[in-house]
Amino acid sequence: MARPRALLPLALAAVVVLVAVASAAAQADPRPPKAQGPKDPKPPKAQGPKDPRPPKAQGPKPKPKPMKVKCQENKKLYPYCRKQMECPANCPQSCYVDCDLCKPVCVCNVPGACGDPRFIGGDGNAFYFHGRRDADFCVVSDRDLHINAHFIGKRGDGMSRDFTWIQAIAVLFDGGHKLYVGARKTAAWDDDVDRLEITLDGEAVHLPEGADATWTSAAVPALTVTRTKATNGVLVALDGRFKIRANAVPITEEESRVHRYGVAADDCLAHLDLAFKFDTLTGDVHGVVGQTYRSDYVNHFDVKASMPTMGGESSFATSNLFAADCAVSRFGLGRHHDGAAVMSELAGVTCASGSGPGVVCKK
Numbered sequence: 001m002a003r004p005r006a007l008l009p010l011a012l013a014a015v016v017v018l019v020a021v022a023s024a025a026a027q028a029d030p031r032p033p034k035a036q037g038p039k040d041p042k043p044p045k046a047q048g049p050k051d052p053r054p055p056k057a058q059g060p061k062p063k064p065k066p067m068k069v070k071c072q073e074n075k076k077l078y079p080y081c082r083k084q085m086e087c088p089a090n091c092p093q094s095c096y097v098d099c100d101l102c103k104p105v106c107v108c109n110v111p112g113a114c115g116d117p118r119f120i121g122g123d124g125n126a127f128y129f130h131g132r133r134d135a136d137f138c139v140v141s142d143r144d145l146h147i148n149a150h151f152i153g154k155r156g157d158g159m160s161r162d163f164t165w166i167q168a169i170a171v172l173f174d175g176g177h178k179l180y181v182g183a184r185k186t187a188a189w190d191d192d193v194d195r196l197e198i199t200l201d202g203e204a205v206h207l208p209e210g211a212d213a214t215w216t217s218a219a220v221p222a223l224t225v226t227r228t229k230a231t232n233g234v235l236v237a238l239d240g241r242f243k244i245r246a247n248a249v250p251i252t253e254e255e256s257r258v259h260r261y262g263v264a265a266d267d268c269l270a271h272l273d274l275a276f277k278f279d280t281l282t283g284d285v286h287g288v289v290g291q292t293y294r295s296d297y298v299n300h301f302d303v304k305a306s307m308p309t310m311g312g313e314s315s316f317a318t319s320n321l322f323a324a325d326c327a328v329s330r331f332g333l334g335r336h337h338d339g340a341a342v343m344s345e346l347a348g349v350t351c352a353s354g355s356g357p358g359v360v361c362k363k
Contacts, residue, residue, distance in 0.1 A: 066092040067229060071099040072212070078102070093191075094247050094273060096228060096235075107245055111289065112275035113139070113149070116163050116259075119310075121292025122278075127301050128309045129288050129316075133162045137316040138326035139169075140290035143282050145242065146172040146324045146331035147290075150182070154262060154269060163261055165271035168197075169246070170321045172331060173238065177201055177220060178322055181236060181246050183270040189250035194231040195270055196248045207234070245275040286328040288316050 066086040071078050081102035087095035091106035098105045108114035111122055119139075120126050131137050133153025140147040148170045153162035168182030180199040189195075198205040200217060207215050211230050217223040222239040232248040250268035251261055263269055281293050288310065291297055301308035315327045324331040 064093065067095065069095055069097050069104055069228075071097045071102065072226065072228075072235065073099040093229075094233075094249070096245060096275075107247060107273050107275045110275045111277070111292075112245070112273075113166055113289070114273040115165065117149075117151075117166055119289050121289050121299075123292045123297060123299055125292070125299055125301060126308070128307050130161065130164050130309065131313060131316075133164055136318045136321045136323075137313070138287045138290075138318055138324070138329060139316075140276070140278075140285065140287040141324065141326065141328060141330045142285040142290065143330055143333060144174040145278075145281075146329065147244075147287070148172075148318050148321050148323070148326075149288075150321050152269065152271065163259070165251075165269060166274065167271050168321065169244075169272065169274065171236070171242075171244070172322065172324055173241070175220070177223075179223075179236065180321075181234070181244070181272070183248035183272055186250065186268055186270045187266050189252075189268045189270065191232060192230075196232055196234060196246070198225060198234070198236075240279055242279065243277040247273045249273055282330075284330055286330050287326070291328075 066089070068084045068086055070084045071081040075082065078099045081097065081099050085097060085104045087093065087104055088106060091108065094107045095104045096107065097103065108118070109120070111120045111124075113119045117129055117131070118126060119129055129137075131149075131151040133151055136148050136150050138146065139149050149166045150168040150170075151164045152167040153164040155162045168180065171179040171181075173179070178201055180197070182197045184195045184197055186195050198207070200223070201219065205215055205225055207213060207225060207227060209230070211227050214224055214226040220238070222241075224237050224239075226235045226237070227233065228235050228245065228247075234246055236244045236246065248270055249272075250270050251263050252268075253263070255261065256263040261269070276289070278293065281290070283295055285291065285293050292299070301310075318324070318326045
């Protein structure tokens with residue numbers, strides 16, 4: 001019995017030590033222990049309705065690369081001018097190669113008519129002729145060549161007159177032939193879709209597809225129509241007589257905004273940009289631009305004016321697009337007028353914008 005009694009004090013001492021340790025631990029962290037059960041999941045965020053605001057605008061479409069062009073004249077005549085060239089920066093989609101100069105020139109920088117019709121005459125000077133919307137006017141009238149233009153138009157907000165553009169031309173030439181070139185009415189413009197319409201003597205001209213594709217008339221073998229680009233651009237040529245370049249173009253939203261044209265969503269006012277080159281005209285030629293090829297023509301415009309404008313609508317008005325009945329008509333009157341054919345010294349002038357409001361022209 002002596003040994004158990006001897007161990008009892010040791011056991012009591014151990015108990016005292018354990019109690020002291022436990023008490024010290026409790027004082028070190030008096031907080032109750034955290035529950036070890038599963039965490040309370042957070043409620044999902046409310047989705048709510050989507051932001052009704054429209055997506056941010058993507059900005060303007062990148063500008064197309066300049067069109068590449070080449071000399072389209074007889075290769076034997078211009079063997080030195082066969083390479084492709086890019087259109088100038090101020091007309092990246094509307095130029096051609098002047099084979100004599102072997103350089104690209106803008107369609108709207110040579111004799112012809114562009115935009116709210118800005119004409120360049122055979123004397124190299126630029127002027128405006130506004131005409132009248134939904135009316136026809138003779139622009140060239142000679143013994144065996146007559147060209148009328150059909151004007152379309154729209155009155156912008158706060159404007160006192162209609163803006164006008166040439167929507168179509170009719171070319172009357174020897175033998176009673178009637179050629180029509182026009183831009184179809186279009187709502188939304190897509191330059192990959194051909195909007196040109198061409199007829200000869202009332203029959204549709206079906207051009208092959210692709211740039212440089214050429215159609216030759218069976219009735220008039222000297223007459224050809226060649227695509228100057230895949231769509232909306234042609235060169236009409238009557239061998240030894242004339243060449244007419246016609247590009248169908250729209251009024252863009254930016255142009256409408258800047259000039260306050262007020263273009264509607266259902267009509268982009270598709271029209272023609274035109275360039276003329278005449279090989280032979282008589283000394284009695286007349287018409288809005290035809291008269292500027294006469295040797296006795298006197299230019300009364302102030303070339304320093306921002307918009308030198310030709311009046312005299314009544315002298316150039318015709319009863320319809322195919323009528324050669326304007327007051328200054330010369331068509332079919334060769335027997336009664338000077339029949340000597342003349343080459344205008346400025347028939348092939350090239351013009352460009354100068355530092356002022358006028359134009360600078362050279363042969």
